[in-house]
Amino acid sequence: MIESKLLVQIVISLAAFLGIILGIRLTRGMIRRFGEKHHFQERRSFYVNKIIAILFVILFLLLLSIIWGFDVEGLSIYFASFFGLVGIAFFASWSLLSNITASLIIFFYYRVRIADRIRILDGENSVTGEVKNITMFTVIIETEDGKMVTYPNNLFIQKPVQMVKNI
Numbered sequence: 001m002i003e004s005k006l007l008v009q010i011v012i013s014l015a016a017f018l019g020i021i022l023g024i025r026l027t028r029g030m031i032r033r034f035g036e037k038h039h040f041q042e043r044r045s046f047y048v049n050k051i052i053a054i055l056f057v058i059l060f061l062l063l064l065s066i067i068w069g070f071d072v073e074g075l076s077i078y079f080a081s082f083f084g085l086v087g088i089a090f091f092a093s094w095s096l097l098s099n100i101t102a103s104l105i106i107f108f109y110y111r112v113r114i115a116d117r118i119r120i121l122d123g124e125n126s127v128t129g130e131v132k133n134i135t136m137f138t139v140i141i142e143t144e145d146g147k148m149v150t151y152p153n154n155l156f157i158q159k160p161v162q163m164v165k166n167i
Contacts, residue, residue, distance in 0.1 A: 009067055009068060012067050013064060013067055013068070016060060016063045016064065016067065017060065020056050020057070020059065020060040020063075023056055024052070024053050024056050027049075027052050027056075028049050028052075028053075031045050031048050031049055031052065032045055032049075034108070035048075035107075038111070038113075039113060040107070040113060040114075041113075041114050043133075044107055044114075044134055045107075047103060047107075047135065047136045048103070048104060048107045048108075050136075051100060051103070051104060051136070085097065096137065098154040099136065099137040099138070099152055099153045099154050100136055100137070100153075101154075102152075102153035102154040102156065102157045103134070103135070103136045103137070103153045105157055106134060106139070106153060106156065106157060107134075110157070110161075112131060112134070112139075112161065112163075113131065114131050114132065114133060114134060115130060115131065116130070116131050116163060117129070117130050117131075117163070117164040117165070118130075118131060118141070118161050118162060118163060118164060119161070119162040119164050120141075120151060120156065120159050120160075120161055121159060121160040121161075121162065122155075122159050127141055127143065127149050127151065128143065128144065128164060129141040129142050129143040129144060129149065130142050132148070134153075136153075137152065137153060138150045138151060138152055138153060139151045139152075139153060139156045
């Protein structure tokens with residue numbers, strides 16, 4: 001017969017798994033409704049859902065490690081490493097993690113949509129054109145002369161962006 005402690009760990013692990021699955025489904029629905037409300041393309045919602053699902057999986061793995069007796073003393077090292085990575089992501093201007101974080105900010109707080117005409121004010125490097133795509137890492141803009149400009153998300157949220165009626 002299975003020991004009672006092992007049985008409790010299995011039951012709690014299953015409950016955590018079901019909770020994570022439920023959390024992913026609920027947030028997917030909320031993000032989908034948010035995207036529809038603000039008329040975002042499905043692809044943008046897909047990217048945000050992917051990021052949120054990855055965060056839920058990390059949370060689930062953390063919960064499993066706690067449930068199954070992960071050494072608490074070692075946990076402080078992992079938290080320090082995690083916060084170190086997050087710190088680097090926020091302060092490193094070309095970091096992939098900062099671009100992913102910026103893509104979430106663009107999704108929820110910026111009202112820029114695909115097919116909008118914008119001007120990014122960046123001194124001599126200003127860009128004016130139509131937004132063609134917004135990915136996890138970049139905003140792709142087609143200029144009036146037909147050139148495609150790839151602008152990193154972390155720079156996009158740092159620069160002033162004007163909505164342009166006519167280019």
